Amino acid sequence: MTFEYLTQQMIPGPPNNNHGSDDLSISYADASSLDDSNGLRFKLDKSWRRMVGFYSSLALTNATDKLLAIGALAEYVMTTRQGESYLAGLWSRSLHADLLWRSTNPGSGRSDDWIAPTWSWASVRSAVRFEIDIEGPVTAVADVIDVSCSYVDNNPFGLAERGGHLALRGRVMPCELRKTVGRRETEYFIDHPDLGLNIQVYRDSEDEPTTASGRARAQSGDEPRVSVHLLQVAETCQYPVPLCIALQRAATDDGVLQRWGYVEPPLPRLHKLHDRDTFNQWFTKWSVEETCVIE
Known part of the structure; x- marks a missing residue:
């Protein structure tokens, strides 16, 4: 049905x-x-x-x-x-x-x-x-080094099995997110002194534990911080801005990463073009080329 x-x-x-x-x-x-x-x-x-x-x-x-x-x-x-x-x-x-x-x-x-x-x-x-x-069509910027999925009975349209991974090589930036509690949902924003913008990162799942390498930290009177790696996977074609996902180290801490969330870029509106340019320059300045293996 x-x-x-x-x-x-x-x-x-x-x-x-x-x-x-x-x-x-x-x-x-x-x-x-x-x-x-x-x-x-x-x-x-x-x-x-x-x-x-x-x-x-x-x-x-x-x-x-x-x-x-x-x-x-x-x-x-x-x-x-x-x-x-x-x-x-x-x-x-x-x-x-x-x-x-x-x-x-x-x-x-x-x-x-x-x-x-x-x-x-x-x-x-x-x-x-x-x-x-x-945004319209986007341009892929991260190179796919390897991708694989395992399936029950080798049926790619059926149930997946553990073991699938995705290796991407692209621009990566370690950073911290500050966690605030809004009226409707818990919100995370990139916390970096050189950015000067409120860039929100949407977490995929609130109920899963944060890994040891990215556990939220807070001192008295401070908002909690969460450590993540931003990986640029694509770029908009008009008024370019990085399109990124947020990653964290897996609990095994063996260098493998897990997806943590999605980075929302500044909106594609005329009054946001300066913000898009600012975010683009900031990410280009602070990111480096790395290979990320995501499970």
């Missing part, structure tokens, strides 16, 4: 079906005919992220079935994404943009049972959104 509803709502049919939705009907285009320069590939990629946003808001009886349930839809979509790899809810060709999800309800936490690598939206109970899609 869920699969049928999603395909009707999110992939209504080929362009001549009179549904009046060019943006969604692009899912039926021959992938070999899509041209990055005219935005068709962006629309194809965006249509998947719209499906994920909608699907992740549905209430499943068993959280562990998340990837299994959307797997049928992914297998259906694969016919328009020939030559790509499906990676625990993300796609190899649009991987950089697909990584830029954020949890809408961090308090929902992660499932007690392992479901997916932390870089996958499927790893959190919360609904997710991809706010970067309002």
Whole structure:
């Protein structure tokens, strides 16, 4: 029932079906005919992220079935994404943009049972959104060194197994976040004397313990601080600004990282262009090239 509803709502049919939705009907285009320069590939990629946003808001009886349930839809979509790899809810060709999800309800936490690598939206109970899609197409800047996922019965559209990892080489900046309690949610902002902007970082899950290397610290009268590494995975095409995810050392402390959250850049509005330029210059100045292995 869920699969049928999603395909009707999110992939209504080929362009001549009179549904009046060019943006969604692009899912039926021959992938070999899509041209990055005219935005068709962006629309194809965006249509998947719209499906994920909608699907992740549905209430499943068993959280562990998340990837299994959307797997049928992914297998259906694969016919328009020939030559790509499906990676625990993300796609190899649009991987950089697909990584830029954020949890809408961090308090929902992660499932007690392992479901997916932390870089996958499927790893959190919360609904997710991809706010970067309002920017238009983005440019990938981090190099994919290696990516792998393991699946039960070797079915890439089924349940994932532990062991999947993603190795990205890009610009990385260690920094601290200050934690404040707002009226609606706990908020984290980049805390750096050279920045001069309030850049919010949305945590993926509030109920998971902070690792020893990034445990929140607070002295008397101070706001708690959390140590993270910001990794730039992409950049906006117009009025460039870094698009980053926040990482922390895994509990094993063996050099492997786990995804911690999503960094919200300044908005793509005229009165925010100075802020975008400021954030871009700040990140370029303080970041260095590194390889991050994320599990």
